[in-house]
Amino acid sequence: MGKLREKMVEIAAFSNLIKQAVSDNDKLFDIIQSIKPETKDRLYNKYINSKGPVTSIRKDLASQLKEGSINRLAINQSFASGKKEFPKKFTQYKNLFSILYPFLTSEKNNLVYETFYDLTESLRIDLNIMSTTSVKTVAFDGARNTGSERVWFAIFNKNHQNQKTAKQLFLSFDDDYVWYALYDRPNDKILSSEREAVPEFKYGNVLSFFKEHVEVILKDTNGLINSSNIISAASTEEILFKNWLLDNHIQITRPEKYVSAVKTISNDLKGTIAIDSIYNIKDISELKKIQTLYNETPDLIAKNSRGNSMYSRALDLYIEYISDDQNTTSKDIIEIINNDQSPKEKEILILARIGQGQFRKKLIEIWNGCSISNYTDVSLLIASHIKPWCKCENHEKIDPNNGLLLLPNYDKLFDRGYISFDEDGFIIISKRLDKPEIFGITNNMNIELTEDNKRYMKYHREEVFK
Structure with missing residues (x-):
């Protein structure tokens, strides 16, 4: 673990450097001016075609670096005028560092990701939680992509949508210390924590601490998504079906009638089909079986007749809607199979499709x-x-x-x-x-x-x- 400690010392040193740049624009420009020539070239190529109000500031800086020196006054003025002219776009950019951070962080982010990947994989293997947990890592770009001196990772129960709703095994840098904790993220509460100086970091210490608290995150079910509070897959499909009707059948002036008709068919066939809603079915053959069943049921035939065939028409349209996506994919795959490329190239394209x-x-x-x-x-x-x-x-x-x-x-x-x-x-x-x-x-x-x-x-x- 000697190499791991060396990497963490390097990360901590850079964290302290960034901390100075956050509050001191002159320090910020000094650090940017000193980045490696190959980094300047890469950033120039990255931003040279930028047009947005935020990335245009990065473009100007990259061009100035390419030429040799930074016009600090001009960059500061661009930031001030951008905030005034595009307040919505600049809401999350509180200072100049939050715009220019890529020029500082690009050389060190990979070091953070590599170091934390090695560390979290070792911890999850030793704790026997690889299959039950997820990891969130934040490097110097920051959690909101506005730059940060803080780098951290969180290990949490994979049943949570993300770490924001979870209790987590957490590790971060605080000045020259490695800080690790059991963190209740939803309530923003540290339940237990320890820290040690970065040069003294020992893998065994953090493993022992996490081992003591790992059961808390494995049993953490509070805050999991409640299916009653989010839109169902069926409801999603209803909205998309309605929009598809508006796009593809402009003669239909009230598409919501057909959306409701498909729901009515689902209710009429309850107990006959083993699914709550037809909107959950994506298999064309299954949909056609339902169509046949509907058309062979006397009571439903009569109901459809009273409704001027609206129900059968709705089912026809829904099958057409589902077929659209599937036919496109199938057509693309057939074209790949019939082209002149090698079998390996065809396999790569089909898998990508x-x-x-x-x-x-x-x-x-x-x-x-x-x-x-x-x-x-x-x-x-x-x-x-x-x-x-x-x-x-x-x-x-x-x-x-x-x-x-x-x-x-x-x-x-x-x-x-x-x-x-x-x-x-x-x-x-x-x-x-x-x-x-x-x-x-x-x-x-x-x-x-x-x-x-x-x-x-x-x-x-x-x-x-x-």
Whole structure:
């Protein structure tokens, strides 16, 4: 563990350096001016095409570094005018450091991730909790992507959506000390803690402390998502079905009638089909069996006749809606099979099309959870293409920069153009999306986009967003 201690000493030293830069702009500029030439080149290439009000400040700084010196007054003035002209975009940026932190942190973030990965994997193996826990790691970018001198990790019960609702085994740096604790995050309460000077850090001490408290997080079920308080999968599908009708059957002036009709069919067939709602069924063959059953039941035939065939029409439309997605995927896979590429290349493309293989693996490595909510159970997340598959060149189809890792509700909204993200990563919500809050969508959501992400997101805003 000697190398681990050396890495932690290096992290602690850099943390103290950043602490000075947070409150002292001259110190901030001094540190930035001294970064390595290769880092300056990389940041220049990253921000040179930036256009948003926040990233434009980074672009100006990167250009000045490329030329040799920083115009400190101009950068300060850009920050002041940006806050005045774009107050919403600058809400989370309290000081100049929160804008310019990537120029300080880019050289050390990988060190944090590598060190904490090794440490948390060892701890979870030794505590025998690999299958029952998740990990959240925050490096110098900060939890809100505004920079921070604090780096930390939290180990928590994987049944929680994220660490914010969980009791957690927590480790952080505080000045020149390693601080580890049992932390009740929902109540912001330290239940137990210890600390030791970074140069004296011993793996056995933190393992012993975590071992003493690990049962608390394994038994932590308070704050888990209550299914009665969130939208069901069936309700999600109802809203998306309604929007699909508006987009694809403009002659239907009251799409909510057909949405309700499918719900009525579900109620009429209760006790006959082994599912609460037809909106939970995605298998076309199962839907067609239900359609046949409905059309062969005398009472329902009569009811449908009294309703001017509205119920059978509603079921036809819902089957068409479900078929749309499935037919597109099947068509794409057939095209891959019939192309002239090698079997290995075809396998890679097919796996990327269905959100599996190296494409998904890379997205998990990049995002570590849902790109929007930070939900950490990756088994529930969908590998989603930013630029739609059908519009991609082959290299774009497997490019992880063309991907987000999303919870299913976010994936559907993004895929169908009801949400997108602007140049600075702030969410854009379509006016055509009814009740976005039902999907857990709020106006203040944002994600950290790289320059490579941004060119794909630009396409999504211009060609997919409604």
